[in-house]
Amino acid sequence: MTSDEAQPRVFVNRFAGAVGPGPQRQSRQMCRCVGYSKRTRPVAVAFHGERQDTASSGWLRMLELIDEAAADGREMFRPLVEMTADQRRELxxxxxxxxxxxxxxxxxxxxxxLVRIPPEIGLMRSLEQFEPYTSYRLHWFPYELTRCTALADSTVSTRAIYxxxxxRPPFPALRPVTRGDLTDLDPYRHGTEGVRTCSVCDQPVGDEMRQVWISLRVGTDVWPLLVNxxxxxxxxxxxxxxxxxxxxPHPGGPTVVQPDTRW
Known part of the structure; x- marks a missing residue:
């Protein structure tokens, strides 16, 4: 190689230690429900409607890992590397x-x-870096994430989010008002199995709830946030x-007009 030839660039794999054991193809389901281009985007979308099996090995293992992290006060939490492929799929x-x-x-x-994250993530007030990268079924995030005011760096798979x-894939359509028992909801319709407190004022939500979408910059990305x-x-x-x-803020659905794409 002559002195004026460009040196090859070496890129560091930031996520080399973020993958857990076992076959990766068995640890998650693939998802194309938002498409991946203007040509493949759908006219309408809906929430993933799965309910969490709280008796599964994956759920119980995650509870153990949270207990360990809370006890030792660690500053980095990478739970999936300590779970089997089957356990990761169950979560x-x-x-x-x-x-x-x-x-x-x-x-x-x-x-x-993952298909959703609970609003309690907003209690992680020390959070500075959040990386759900290549979580292709995670299309939106709770508004409570804005309470993590120290959050400055994030990595998300942009094409997977509403x-x-x-x-510009569409957002799921939301009901203007939902009344009744808000602690037992259909996640296919509401994106959650239950709501206890208001995303905005953090007070008990009572027996009436309004849901809207809002896109805000959180960390280094603009995220679609669900407000309850x-x-x-x-x-x-x-x-x-x-x-x-x-x-x-808007109710979602195929009639919401979005700006043209930038890609």
């Missing part, structure tokens, strides 16, 4: 106990099979959405 959400990890600064969920700027609000006043108190996205 479709995180336990609410994740909120106990108030000292964790770096949360890695690389390659998970309303992403690359091909106790009143119209809390919806009205939401911040201005990120530039280049739907300009107001």
């Amino acid at each position: 479709i959400t995180l336990p609410r106990e994740i909120g106990r990890l108030t000292r964790v600064r770096h949360l890695v969920l690389y390659g998970s099979n 309303g992403n700027y690359k091909h 609000a106790c009143s119209q006043a809390c919806v009205d108190a939401l911040p201005t959405p990120a530039d280049g996205h739907v300009a107001t």
Whole structure:
């Protein structure tokens, strides 16, 4: 090689230690429900409707790992590397106990099979770095994530999230108002199995809930956030959405007009 030839570039694999044991193809289900381009995006989408099996090995193992992390006060939490492929596949959400990890600064969920994250993630007030990269079934995040005010760095698979700027897949349609027992909901319709507190004011939600979507910058990405609000006043108190996205909080569905793609 002559002195004026370019030296080969070496790229560091940031997630080399984030993959757990066992065949990766068995640890998660593939998902194309939001498409991956303007040509393949669907006209309408719906939430993943699976309910978490809280008797499964994966769920029980995650509870053990949260207990360990809370006890030793660790600042990095990479639970999936300590779970088998079958256990990772069984986990479709995180336990609410994740909120106990108030000292964790770096949360890695690389390659998970998750379809939703509980609002209790907002209790992780020390969180600075959040990496759910290649979690292709995770299309949205709870609004409570905005309570992690130290969060400055994130890595998400952009094409997998609702309303992403690359091909603008639609958002699931939300009901304007839901009344009744809000602790037992159909996740296919509401994105959650139950709501206890308001995403905005953090007060008990009572027996009436309003849901809206809002796209906000969290860390280094713009994320589609689901708001479970106790009143119209809390919806009205939401911040201005990120530039280049739907300009107001909205109910989702195929009739919502999104800005043109930037890709």
